[in-house]
Amino acid sequence: MPEPDERLSVHSVTFSGSRTDELCSHWESIGLRRLSLIDTQLSDPAVVRTLSRQGVSVESVFHLFDTADGLRRVIEAAAGVGARVVYMLTGGREDRTWQDAADRFCEAVRPCVGDAREAGVALAIENASGLYADIHIAHSLRDTVELAERADLGVCIDVFHCWTEAHLPALVDRALPRTELIQLSDYVLGDRALPARAVPGDGSIPIEPLVAQVLAGGYPHGFDLELIGPRIEREGRLEAATRACLTVSAMLSHIAEGG
Helix, strand or coil, X not given: CCCCCCCEEEEHHHXXXXXXXXXXXXXXXXXXXXXXEEHHHHHCHHHHHHHHHHCCEEEEEEEECCCHHHHHHHHHHHHHCCCCEEEEEXXXXXXXXXXXXXXXXXXXXXXXXXXXXXXXXXXXXECCCHHHCCCCCCCCHHHHHHHHHHHXXXXXXXXXXXXXXXXXXXXXXXXXXXXXXXXXXXXXXXXXXXXXXXXXXXXXXXXHHHHHHHHHCCCCCCEEECCCCHHHHHHCHHHHHHHHHHHHHHHHHHXXXXX
């Protein structure tokens, strides 16, 4: 199998529930050069050994923000394995207005911004479904960019959760100077089986035009494949991830050739 484009990573949630040895075997089978992890995996010695043995880098680490001290520990661990970016959900809003919840998050995360810069780790906020309103406040790309600007953080664009937004190209252009990671998956119209993600190319999300836009705009970072849901399970997680890497690698080659 051809090696995937070096800019691609497959998020470990794609293989959620797998033993560490299975997870490492999947990464090696696909031929990945970059990985995306959950913060708790940073303390797994087997994962750390794999990073060293296979010569792969950590593209991103997911963290559910709770306190500054908790984020500092993740920043330290992420720096220890050379991770490039920690991207976050913000914690929930409870009974606060969006503005008050945003103010609370910005104040809570502010002490960590300088720590992350000193450690050489970027911090970013992800746009995520409103189904996660108990643990997050930024659900549209527009709101995510506004919050990132207020908190002086980066942005992780999950295309699956923003592709239907009005004026998306303009929103992406606004986000681009702060964008630290772009996550790709697809959606088949009419699929109600949550989380309903599909392998890129199988659905209706205009992935290639968006990728072409960000690359033309100077986006220098990677593309993370987060593949979860019944469609992925039916095909097989490893099979779906492998096919996704091949599809997106071909897409990147087509864009580079001016297609």
